[in-house]
Amino acid sequence: MTVLNVAGQEIPSRIISPDLIIKGGMIVTMVEDQGPIMEGNIFVTDGRITDTRGESETDNIHGSHAEIINAEDAIIMPGLINGHTHAAMTLFRGLADDLPLKQWLFEKIFPAEAKFLNQDTVYWGALLGCLEMIASGTTCFIDGYFFQDETVRAAHDSGLRALISQGVIDFPAPGVEDPEKNLVVAKEFIERWLGISDLIMPGIFCHSPLTCSEQTLKDAWEISQQFDLPLQIHLSETSDEVNEILKKTGKRPVHYLDQIGLINDGLIAAHAVHLDDREIECLKENGAKVVHVPESNMKLGSGVARVLDMVRLGIPIGLGTDGCSSNNNLDLFQEMDTAAKLSKVF
Ligand SMILES: [Zn+2]
Helix, strand or coil: CCEECCCCCEECCCCECCCEEEEEEEECCCCCCCCCEEEEEEEEECCEEEEEEECCCCCCECCCCCEEEECCCCEECCCEEEEEECHHHHHHCCCCCCCCHHHHHHHHHHHHHHHHCCHHHHHHHHHHHHHHHHHCCEEEEEEEECCHHHHHHHHHHHCCEEEEEEEECCCCECCECCHHHHHHHHHHHHHHHCCCCCCEEEEEEECCCCCCCHHHHHHHHHHHHHCCCCEEEEECCCHHHHHHHHHHHCCCHHHHHHHCCCCCCCEEEEECCCCCHHHHHHHHHHCCEEEECHHHHHHCCCCCCCHHHHHHHCCCEEECCCCHHHCCCCCHHHHHHHHHHHHHHC
16 A cells, blocks of 8 residues: 655655654645545654554554554644744733723833743743643744743743744833843843754844834844844834834835845744835845734734735745733634634735
């Protein structure tokens, strides 16, 4: 009988000796044009998948010493990637509902962060976030926050893969009382964690083009370049932000960031709600990445991103939950459901 590997290629019948067998689940390989393998078995040796076979294809397997996980009635699929979150914000779940972004952020979230965030609370908040992500199928997340050594520790303790970025904002911030030092702190954070783990990558997260000065943005980009790391930012989240940037710089946010060198393939821009055609083309031409966060945009009444226009143009789009406080959970299956439905009515 023909046996296919995860790429859909025929493999010869041969003897294999796995140390782990995941048995009997529906395997979703994500290989284009290949349907799920029903009642499939996955064979793992030294932490790597070496084979996948149907239930009747297990003749030549020497697996008597293998650990066996029974996956009957389960789906086996690649882990999900949460493209934008602030894991420790599980602490602020449901703290302030039914408010627009500016009021929510400046009147509720920033004061709560100033009062409650410290190394201890960030560790436990991030660990809760990691557990919540694991429970809903996420194995990798992209995070931007403060006291990020603790988010690294939580990700490490939970076994998740992550890009964890130190938050940069030109106000006094948790753990960074003097905004003059925000990039010094960020650079030291990168130096502390770069290369220390296969699973954790450090980086910088600029809060937004409004809350970071032009010089801060340029310097953050330069440091990211120096270490060959991506730079994260919240971009064009609300129409107010667009209007304020227009007033301040004479340009819409994407063109302003492009002028100072940030729109390129190292940029991961979350939200990207209020973009005109030329801004979308600029993102595409320069290879910038976008993360769609529909539930956060809905909760804060920010608007609906033109995600289908961006997908059709070929801009790489990820999906994220944003922090728990603007969602109020970290469930990517729910986010997929919302994204699919929202795109049909917009
Ligand atoms: Zn965010």
